[in-house]
Amino acid sequence: MNDPDHRQPLLCFLAGMALSVMGYSFYSHFEKTRPAETTPSDTSLHTQRDSTLEDDIPLHSLIYLVNSTHATIQSCSVKVAIERAMSDTC
Numbered sequence: 001m002n003d004p005d006h007r008q009p010l011l012c013f014l015a016g017m018a019l020s021v022m023g024y025s026f027y028s029h030f031e032k033t034r035p036a037e038t039t040p041s042d043t044s045l046h047t048q049r050d051s052t053l054e055d056d057i058p059l060h061s062l063i064y065l066v067n068s069t070h071a072t073i074q075s076c077s078v079k080v081a082i083e084r085a086m087s088d089t090c
Contacts, residue, residue: 054080 057065057080065077 054083 062077062081062084065073066081068074068077
């Protein structure tokens with residue numbers, strides 16, 4: 001019973017459990033000390049992120065995507081082009 005080979009799995013298990021508890025303790029402490037951020041709703045954040053990403057697409061790349069043979073790419077690029085044209089005129 002005092003053979004060190006029998007204790008090794010138990011020590012590994014206890015070390016893993018201790019590591020898990022310390023990791024959770026660190027995470028919960030980090031969450032409590034981090035300043036609370038006011039974030040907009042997910043949909044408005046998604047719209048803001050997409051609009052800035054779409055605005056970064058150069059016009060020549062957008063024209064290339066409109067001429068694509070892939071229907072989804074073509075449809076999305078046409079939507080981006082229309083939205084860009086509508087925002088430029090308003």
